[in-house]
Amino acid sequence: MPDIPIALTGISGVSIASMDDRRSSHSANHAEKVAEIVASRSAAARSPVAASWVRSFHKYGLEPDAPGRTGRLSQSEVGLHREAIGRLFHVSQAVMDQLHASLGLAGCSVILCDADGIVLDQRLRAGDQQDFETAGLARGADWSEKRQGTNGIGTAIAEGRPVHVLRDQHYHTRNTSMICLGAPVFGETGKLAAVLDVSSCRGDLDAAFVALIAQTVEQAAMRIEAENFCRSFNQARIVQGTAEGQQGPVLLAVNGDDLVIGATRSARLHYWLDDAALISPRPAMDILGDQERRGMGLESAERRELRRALARANGNVSAAARLLGISRATLYRRMEKLGLLPES
Structure with a gap:
């Protein structure tokens, strides 16, 4: 007697065998769609997602239905990548905590990657950890475009701008269940240093909520960038x-x-x-471009310096003269010449 496959039933009553068939069909359809776009001569010019798909195929040689994932860096290797971005990593911690406090209950994970796409840090609820582990979104994973194809982290790095990659917009079929919203963080020298990303493996997030999350991620990335810049200087x-x-x-x-x-x-x-x-x-x-102060020469510079000294001395001319290292009489003469004496 031939073997008869046993249909295992999940909570929804749909057999796991039929769910596997659906996944296989979806993967095949997605791979076909990617192949069609990649073969098009004009699609890349019309859509940033299509342009990324073309890069993923032609530049990086990735196949959309390739199985498996790349390995992760060790804890010590991740530590070296953290050290490389220095102050910015520490600045990001409070912002990531605040983001996760707002979005964690919605099943979102907050992720910080460096400019190589390496996941340096992550915030997520314990109950969601397995989903993200299965998706490969964990510390030490490489989410650069050359490894994962189109995704919210790697494509934000490749294009240097905020990127929202929703489900089937991912290149790899294995990533099409996710939502990835990435925003670049530029360092104090103006070069891209990191990407702040919020990702979800859930399918119940509506478009309005996703748009709100995307805006929140971009604002958070700007906060990290601004604070890091201020601390640097x-x-x-x-x-x-x-x-x-x-x-x-x-x-x-x-x-x-x-x-x-x-x-x-x-x-x-x-x-x-x-x-x-x-x-x-x-x-x-x-x-x-301060036209009031621009291009007025030494006289303008002297006027500004006298005003500063008077302001520091709260208008006391004798005290201002001492700050400038000149006599009170000299200061009065300079103020008269520059039109700084109050009208009588």
Whole structure:
């Protein structure tokens, strides 16, 4: 007598055999869809997801239905990757705790990866751990695009922007049950240093809630970036610029001589700053475009310095003169010349 397969029934009453058939069918359909998009000459230009699928296939040689996962780094190896991003890792801890406190009950995991896509840290509920372990989202795992194809972490790294990859938008069929919402975090030198990601293995998150999570992740990533920048230039004055359309914090670090010595990535993009411009610092007023103070020469500089001294001395001319190292009479003469004496 031939063997008769035994149908094992789950809680829903659907046999595990039929569930496996559905998964197999879904995997085949997804792989076919990816193959169709990859073969198209125009799809990559019309869709960021399609462009990532094309990279995954042509650049990295990945197959959408390939089985298995890559191994994880050891605890000591993860420690080396954490050390490499230094201060930013420590800055991220409180933000990750707050994110998980808000989203953990919804079955979401909060993940921090470095610019190589290595999972450095994670927040999740104990009851959800097995789901994420099965999905391969755990400390030490490599979620770069070259290893996993299109996903919220690796594609955010590849494109340097926030990325939302929802279920079937993933490249690999094995990842299509997940939602991955990643946002890049740029370091104090303007280079991509990490990705903050919130992922879910649950299928009951509606579109409105996913959109809210995505916005929250992007704001949290900007908080990490801004705090890391401020700590990196803790001896400098931090000036916030205004730039419409920039997704990250627009911050400048200004030294005691009013020269710009640091800038966030968004500030670099908006003010056309690069490493060379910061190695040879320029006055903050030139970069910020302060027309009232810009291009007025030594007289303008002297007027500003006298005003500062008077402000520090609360308007006391004798005290201001002592701060400047000049006589009271000299200060009065300079104030009269520069139009700083109060009208009688």
